[in-house]
Amino acid sequence: MGHTSSLLRLMLVGGLQEAHPGMITYESGATEEAYKKDLAYLKEKVARFKGCNVSLQVDAGGEVIITQLFYDTDIFLKFVSDCHEIGIKCLIVPGIMxxxxxxxxxxxxxxxxxxxxxxxxxxxxxxxxxxxxxxxxxxxx
Structure with a gap:
């Protein structure tokens, strides 16, 4: 069960529909292909839960993304734009340190x-x- 989305599925199906854990994501991928794959996986984790029929297709239910720390605001703004472009509409909180x-x-x-x-x-x-x-x-x- 090593992925966050699996844990979220268990929490939501187990009656904790009110749980809205934050998601942590990376500010950029190693390659453009890896970055797009990470965004697609992130979208799966944050899309709203759609019922109790648990399968690999069920979205996990996160409502907040908290990014890793960053010092380059252009990277953060690109990430937010890319998330919105693929339909991720939840709150994205910048990780600061x-x-x-x-x-x-x-x-x-x-x-x-x-x-x-x-x-x-x-x-x-x-x-x-x-x-x-x-x-x-x-x-x-």
Whole structure:
């Protein structure tokens, strides 16, 4: 049962129709083909539940998408547009992660494979060893 949609199907069929868990998605795919496949899978997970006839064709019932963290708003806006284009109409909440420390920032963006715009890298590099300056950058950016 390894997929989120399988868990959602069980929750909804089991009488928890009021459960509206958020969905987590990636900001972009490795290739255009993989990205489109991920969007189609996401659409399956977020489409409204259509009765109790559980099969592979039943939509899972998520109503909110929470994206992974991102620092490039163009990627987020493209993702939202692409979701709307294929009929995903639920709320899409941008995943944010304040920059608490340079080391933590590098760890999380590396772990999530987050694209970091050059201007953010350039701003953080000279202050990476100054925790107060990193916090000030975070607050004012």
């Amino acid at each position: 304040p920059i608490q420390s340079y080391k933590g920032f590098l760890h999380m963006t590396g772990l999530c494979k987050t694209k970091v715009p050059a201007e953010i890298k350039a701003a953080l590099e000279p202050i990476k060893d100054n925790e107060e300056a990193v916090h000030a950058y975070e607050i004012h950016s």
